[in-house]
Amino acid sequence: MPLVEVDDLSVSFKQYTKGFKHKEVKVIHNLSFSINAGEIVAVVGSSGSGKSLLAHAILGILPRNANVSGTIHYDGKELTPSLQEKLRGKELAFVPQSVNFLNPLMEVEKQVRGALKGKDSFKTQKEIFEKYNLSTDVEKLYPFQLSGGMARRILVSTAVINKAKFIIADEPTPGLDQTVVKEALSSFKAFADNGTAVMFITHDIQSALSVADKIAVFYAGTTVEVAPVEDFxxxxxxxxxxxxxxxxxxxxxxxxxxxxxSQPKGDELPRGCLFAPRCDMTTTECLEHLPEKRVLRNGMVRCIHAT
Known part of the structure; x- marks a missing residue:
């Protein structure tokens, strides 16, 4: 049984146009995704394809005006808003892409300890800092005083201090030098080796191939393929x-x-296959219905022509 299983997830927002007129913009639709314990699944696709929104839906941090349908299960249980709130920051952890997610007015040691309650929080925080080669001098620094590598390690520390079972890393490597990139990727690999499921959102397919077990390809708000890394x-x-x-x-x-x-916008989606306007294999059938997902060669695909 997958640790996290998303089935036919759709997310839309109400957008006002002129006066009181409005339209529903569907940014995610019929999206399916699953990940097992100890597995790294890299999520790739162009900007606006729904990668980060999927992460926010799993964590339960979508804006209040989001309309959500479909189901999300965690460890066999439906991931309801109350369960999301209970698990978020504990079993469900998030490594954001920007240091801006850190509180600019708080020392980093306090931010890392804030995710952990109890008398052992100081000891655990110091052990994690030592593990990620963060010296005691770093503890009293504020986010703006951190180097890119330090900031990345602080963000990872906030996610793992509670020994999370599922970690979402949203674009964790852009703008970092190759040494820090390798360090970050090796951390995710170590998490998976210890049984943690890792969802790795990235534009860098080559980095994904070095650590992931599977690649999930997103397009215009849905999953078009999930394939083992060796197929790339x-x-x-x-x-x-x-x-x-x-x-x-x-x-x-x-x-x-x-x-x-170009990838269609949420309010300009074609009726049938979302990739049909750009595909040289398009037929009349492609233009009529969104293809159903199906299992093919140890992977998943949404295309009637896939063999």
């Missing part, structure tokens, strides 16, 4: 969805071939 090789011939193949071939280290067109 060569010219992408082992991949299932046309978008996954195009995304792989667009990388500079591969064919560096751009994808014509």
């Amino acid at each position: 090789t060569g010219s992408g011939e082992r991949l299932r969805h046309p978008y996954s193949k195009a995304l792989w071939r667009a990388l500079p280290q591969n064919e560096f071939r751009p994808i014509p067109g």
Whole structure:
């Protein structure tokens, strides 16, 4: 049984236009995702594809005006708002992409300890800082005084101090030098080796391939493919969805071939397959209905032409 299982999740927001007129903008729809204990699943896709919104939906930190349907289960139980609140910051941990998530007016040692209650919080915080090579001098610093590498390690510390069972890392590596990137990735690998499930949101497919077990490809608010990392090789011939193949071939280290067109906005979604307007395999059937997800070659895909 997956530790976290998302089934047909849809998220929309009411957007006002002229006067009191409004429209419903669906930013996530029919999205399915699952992850097992001890597994790293990398979530890739262009900006606006729903990666971070999925994370916020799992954690229960979507804006109040979000309309949500579908189900999310954690460890076999439906992840209700009350259960999300109970587990958030404990069993469910979040590593955000920006140091701006830290309180600029609080010393970093207090922010890390804040996630842990009890008399052992000082001892545990010091052990974690030592583990991540954060000296005692760092404890009294404020976020603006941290280097990029220090900030990343502080953010990871806030997530792991409660020994979380599920960690969401949202774009944890952009702007960092390669030494710090390797350090961050090795931390996530160590979490998984100890039984923690890690959802790694990233634009960097190459970094994802170095640590992940599976890659989930998002497009226009839904999952179009989930594939083992070993399928991302060569010219992408082992991949299932046309978008996954195009995304792989667009990388500079591969064919560096751009994808014509652009991802549709939430209020301009096509009726059928979301990738159909940009796909050279499109048929009449593709334009009529959103393809159902199906299991194919030890992966998942939403494409009627995938073989």
